[in-house]
Amino acid sequence: MKDKTKLVHMARNHAEAETQAVNPPVIRASTVLYRDTDTLKSIRTRREGNERVFSYGARGTPTTFALEDAITEIEQGVRTMLFPSGLAAIAHVFLSVLKPGDHCLLSESIYGPARAIAVRFLRPRGIDCEFYPGGHEEVAKRLRPETRLVYVEIPGSIIYDLQDLPAIAALLKDRENTLLAADNTWGAPGLYCPIALGADISIVAVTKYIAGHSDLVMGSVTANARAAEQLAYDAGLLGQTVSPDDAYAALRGLRTASARIAMHCEHAKEVIRWLEEQPQVERVLYPPLPSHPGHEIWKRDFTGANGLLSVAFKPHIKQDDVDHMADRLKLFGLGASWGGYESLAMVYPEGGIPGWKGGALIRLHIGLEDPADLIADLQQAFAGLPTK
Numbered sequence: 001m002k003d004k005t006k007l008v009h010m011a012r013n014h015a016e017a018e019t020q021a022v023n024p025p026v027i028r029a030s031t032v033l034y035r036d037t038d039t040l041k042s043i044r045t046r047r048e049g050n051e052r053v054f055s056y057g058a059r060g061t062p063t064t065f066a067l068e069d070a071i072t073e074i075e076q077g078v079r080t081m082l083f084p085s086g087l088a089a090i091a092h093v094f095l096s097v098l099k100p101g102d103h104c105l106l107s108e109s110i111y112g113p114a115r116a117i118a119v120r121f122l123r124p125r126g127i128d129c130e131f132y133p134g135g136h137e138e139v140a141k142r143l144r145p146e147t148r149l150v151y152v153e154i155p156g157s158i159i160y161d162l163q164d165l166p167a168i169a170a171l172l173k174d175r176e177n178t179l180l181a182a183d184n185t186w187g188a189p190g191l192y193c194p195i196a197l198g199a200d201i202s203i204v205a206v207t208k209y210i211a212g213h214s215d216l217v218m219g220s221v222t223a224n225a226r227a228a229e230q231l232a233y234d235a236g237l238l239g240q241t242v243s244p245d246d247a248y249a250a251l252r253g254l255r256t257a258s259a260r261i262a263m264h265c266e267h268a269k270e271v272i273r274w275l276e277e278q279p280q281v282e283r284v285l286y287p288p289l290p291s292h293p294g295h296e297i298w299k300r301d302f303t304g305a306n307g308l309l310s311v312a313f314k315p316h317i318k319q320d321d322v323d324h325m326a327d328r329l330k331l332f333g334l335g336a337s338w339g340g341y342e343s344l345a346m347v348y349p350e351g352g353i354p355g356w357k358g359g360a361l362i363r364l365h366i367g368l369e370d371p372a373d374l375i376a377d378l379q380q381a382f383a384g385l386p387t388k
């Protein structure tokens with residue numbers, strides 16, 4: 001099945017009932033009742049063997065299992081675990097895989113709070129976290145016998161730099177103790193499949209395009225056969241769980257994600273056409289643009305793009321000017337996150353974006369509004385920018 005078909009059909013109720021609802025129901029539960037003690041013992045044994053069973057609300061419900069199954073299918077892993085946020089999903093991978101004395105390589109442009117976990121939590125606990133610039137050549141130079149995890153985000157946050165994931169996977173091919181994890185939030189669902197390209201673990205902030213409506217926070221970790229056992233066991237051990245209502249909403253978002261993302265992408269293209277004509281704009285950072293560094297990798301490894309981009313301004317425009325411009329925007333909300341149906345703008349402190357050596361910048365999420373209205377909004381806000 002193609003991804004679009006999968007998004008519609010996967011993890012649905014296929015029981016042979018005479019009639020049935022299209023969607024899996026919301027099943028809320030803490031306590032789960034067992035028929036008798038034999039059943040209890042058998043389920044306990046299965047759970048201890050790391051099998052996913054409906055045994056207690058915190059261990060998941062049929063509703064959360066349906067979302068896990070859907071994400072497992074689209075991410076092409078063997079098992080998915082859900083977490084109360086994308087950041088908690090990232091933290092779980094670090095906690096489960098790394099121990100004191102290990103070395104972890106991380107690409108430099110990862111999501112800021114993920115970087116903060118490495119710097120403020122892992123390093124003080126004796127885990128050597130090293131950030132690398134560039135791509136797989138830099139990974140090759142830095143691998144050590146004690147490197148346990150290579151952690152990448154492709155494309156990177158805010159600047160969308162691309163890395164050759166299959167080349168990194170090839171470097172790790174004969175290293176039994178090194179796992180490769182990718183934050184696939186930009187490419188999910190269905191634009192990019194890190195596990196198919198050689199990663200062991202794919203992490204997604206479900207909060208973004210899967211949920212799609214800016215109304216819930218959730219993360220997922222999907223693993224291949226090599227990594228799933230430990231990650232799933234530890235997620236249960238550490239009490240990681242999500243609410244069935246949120247899982248239901250995320251599953252609903254997932255069904256329409258490909259249609260929304262295609263529209264976000266179409267609208268982004270129109271807005272970019274306008275942005276590229278503006279004298280204040282140095283360049284637009286967006287992987288589908290042939291001028292974007294690493295564009296060839298995007299063309300080879302991705303099936304499409306979404307509505308997230310950044311605009312880099314000419315040197316005479318300072319970050320303060322851009323901040324004031326952002327304040328003039330009316331249709332674009334000023335807010336963190338992205339992947340919802342609405343347009344957003346976000347600014348960052350000057351010099352505060354790892355991997356970015358250019359000037360003032362703004363990140364835009366292009367929503368489902370009519371692009372003509374979005375362009376008109378940008379036009380009135382750009383009008384106050386200095387011309388020289």
Ligand SMILES: Cc1ncc(COP(=O)(O)O)c(C=O)c1O
Nearest residue numbers: 085086087111185205207218337
């Ligand atoms: C690339 C990326 N990964 C992970 C996250 C974290 O997701 P959450 O906000 O659900 O914690 C974000 C959030 O902005 C993100 O942009």
